[in-house]
Structures are given as structure tokens and as C-alpha cells.
Amino acid sequence: MYNPKIKTFSIVITIVLAIVFWYLTFSVKLLNFWLSMSIAATTLSILAIYWGGNPFNSKDLNIRTIIIGVGSAIILYFIFLAGNFLSQFLFNFAKPQVSSIYTIRTQAEAIYITLVLLFITSPGEEIFWRNFLQRWSMKNFGGFKGWIFASLVYAGVHISSGNFMLVMAALIAGLFWGYIYWKEENILAVSISHALWTTGIFVFFPVM
Numbered sequence: 278m279y280n281p282k283i284k285t286f287s288i289v290i291t292i293v294l295a296i297v298f299w300y301l302t303f304s305v306k307l308l309n310f311w312l313s314m315s316i317a318a319t320t321l322s323i324l325a326i327y328w329g330g331n332p333f334n335s336k337d338l339n340i341r342t343i344i345i346g347v348g349s350a351i352i353l354y355f356i357f358l359a360g361n362f363l364s365q366f367l368f369n370f371a372k373p374q375v376s377s378i379y380t381i382r383t384q385a386e387a388i389y390i391t392l393v394l395l396f397i398t399s400p401g402e403e404i405f406w407r408n409f410l411q412r413w414s415m416k417n418f419g420g421f422k423g424w425i426f427a428s429l430v431y432a433g434v435h436i437s438s439g440n441f442m443l444v445m446a447a448l449i450a451g452l453f454w455g456y457i458y459w460k461e462e463n464i465l466a467v468s469i470s471h472a473l474w475t476t477g478i479f480v481f482f483p484v485m
Contacts, residue, residue, distance in 0.1 A: 283413040287328040291321060291405065295434050303438035310381045311393050318401030325409035332408040337465040345461060346469025353453050353474050354482070357446070361484040364442065374442040375485055382479060391480050399472035406431050406451070407458040407467055415459065424459045428452045450474075 298317035301307045364371035382390065406427065415423030432448035454467045478484060
């Protein structure tokens with residue numbers, strides 16, 4: 278079971294590590310994007326489990342979890358679809374920045390990207406960002422403030438990309454999944470949502 282007594286030093290270490298990982302991935306581009314993100318998500322989730330305990334509970338797997346996961350993924354997709362449409366009228370840089378995000382699809386075959394998103398990066402990120410960082414922040418700052426803090430950190434690590442649209446996307450998605458986790462306390466539901474949304478928006482139904 279999950280250990281709620283997460284030490285502050287472990288939070289600081291993993292946040293710094295996340296900043297380094299995201300900088301190497303988006304700015305330095307040291308490795309293939311999908312390999313780099315796989316390493317980052319796997320490393321952070323392993324540390325989160327090591328310091329925070331097993332995040333999954335067998336009781337979380339039920340019909341409600343699946344409905345929330347699938348339903349929220351669909352809702353978030355349409356939020357981004359509308360956001361992408363509106364951003365074209367508000368910002369001249371929106372279209373080229375969104376297009377640059379989609380260039381990462383050229384770094385691997387669709388089947389490999391799908392597998393990475395479904396089984397590595399999506400659950401790995403949720404284990405770290407929501408079930409480790411956000412759980413700690415909610416315990417220390419309260420539900421609302423903890424939700425906001427974790428979402429801001431999640432968006433903040435994307436700043437190194439130099440892509441405003443990506444940072445805003447991370448902020449919106451972080452707030453969205455963070456709110457679900459805050460209210461449901463079910464990491465499986467959020468992981469399903471994250472996995473389905475990313476595969477949908479990156480592979481099967483891109484917004485551009």
C-alpha cells in the first residue's frame with residue numbers, strides 16, 4: 278500500500294531530476310524523444326514507488342474507474358481540439374509551435390509510439406506527478422493548494438522546451454488529471470485517461 282509519509286528531500290530530488298530529464302529531452306535532444314521520455318518516466322516512477330510505496334490498489338479496478346478514465350480522455354481531447362482552434366486566432370505562433378510538437382511523431386513508427394504512450398510514459402508520469410508529487414503536496418498544503426502546486430510544477434518542467442503552447446498544454450492537462458486524482462484518489466483512472474488521450478491526440482486523431 279502507499280506510504281503517505283513521503284519525505285521532502287525525495288520530492289526535491291525527483292523534481293530536480295525531472296527538470297534535468299525534460300531539459301535533455303526537449304532542449305538538448307540528447308536521445309530519440311521516445312527513448313528519452315521512456316527513460317525519464319521509468320526512472321521517476323521507480324523512485325516514486327521506492328519512496329512512496331505501491332500506488333495501485335486492486336479495489337481501484339472497477340467499472341467506475343474505466344468510465345472515468347475513458348470519459349475524461351474524450352473530454353480532454355475535445356478541450357484541446359477547441360483550444361487548438363481558438364489559439365489559431367489568438368496567437369500567430371500557435372500553429373508553428375503545435376506543428377513542431379507533432380514532429381516528434383517522425384522519430385518512431387506509430388506502433389512503437391502507441392506502445393510507449395500506453396504502457397510506459399502515461400502510467401509512469403501519473404505514478405510520479407499525481408500519485409507521488411501531488412499526493413505529497415496535498416498532504417502538506419491541502420487539497421486545493423496541493424493540486425495547484427503539483428500542476429504548476431508539471432507545467433514548469435516543460436518551460437525548457439521553449440514552446441509556449443506545450444507549456445500551456447501541460448498546464449491544462451496537469452490541472453485536468455490532477456483534479457480527477459484529487460477527487461477520486463484513483464491513479465488507475467487517471468493513468469487510463471492519460472494513456473488514451475495521448476495515443477488519441479498523437480497517433481490516431483491529431484488536432485492538426
